[in-house]
Amino acid sequence: MAILDMRKATFRRGKSTLLDSTTIALNATEHTDLRCTTNQAAGIAARLAAGIIKCSSGVVFIGNFDPKIQPVQVKRLVGFLAHQRARERISAQAYFSYRAALWELEREAALLRGAELLQRFAGLPFDQALALAGALLHRPRLVVLDRPSEGVRAAAADAAHDAALFAAYGPADRVARADVAHLETAGSRP
């Protein structure tokens, strides 16, 4: 069963098509990357795959749930990591407590798992390690990364080896994997 089934999904706002027709099928433990022609298209593709935004045409199913109808069920399955642009200090405890509250996790167990994940990502800069650990805190079945660094992509692939992983990249991002060419379908039109 495909955990992510995106067929001819587009995203428009007003008269602008921000993401052209995109098709991705991702099974339970598969990992794949998508290169887009703009950074915004990459961010939109990642958010479509995470059920945060809804496609304008085409279909997106995540774990057989439709994000337009069952957004809460979808979001329980997905761990989303936004593109990190600014470094802002927040304590690991406060961050994991915040995420535990939003995902209805038991706080102490979440803090423990968060600490384990942070230790695992010790090679990454603290803010990136923290954000990645937060995204994996609720043991998602699909990990979605919006323009991750090479280190974050590798760490996420290692930590989420039993989950599906989808990473969206902009035109200038360095993509670690070699098999991305066949997925270069997303683009933007002004």
Added chain:
Amino acid sequence: MRSTATLAIAAARIRSLRPVVFVLVLISAGAGIGVQALREPVPLLLTSLLFMSAVAIAIAYANRPPLQGPLAGVEESAPLFGRERARANAIVPGAVVLLCASAQYVGTRALGHGTVPAILFLLSAIGGITALTIALSVPLRSRWNRALYAALAIGGALLSGGLAAFVLFATRSQAAATAAALAVALPVGFVALRQYGEALARYDPLPGA
């Protein structure tokens, strides 16, 4: 309703809104001193209601989830219904509006002549809350709809305050005036908050370029 999620979102908002709240409270205290120059209660209430509407729109704008930093995208990706997020998102701005109305009153008492009746600030606080519940949807709208919602927010505050002022001058009863203001604020706030939840559920937050 999940109280832990609500409290967590409210606490995150308090952290992110601190600088804005500080500035708004200072401006409100200054406005409290300034409105005393009007002397007459009707223009004073009208000015205060317009000011509180402006505060409500400003805090509604500042209340958006963070676009950068470790909390970026967390609230949007959390398994919460739109109505849950709406209630959680309204708590801190509502408290800020009440704080600004209080700061206005303290401004009149601390540095002014202290002749402005407290009921006028209570009515403007209720009007401000009415405006806020409508104004929360302003950042989720675009172009003309944004202006329309801002106008509706101001209209809601004026309707609440106007009806209360009419009752106050007709009956001379502060309790009746407060009840009249609440009679507008509660149904308008209920409908506006539900509508905000619906808008949040449908809203597609775009990433930065």
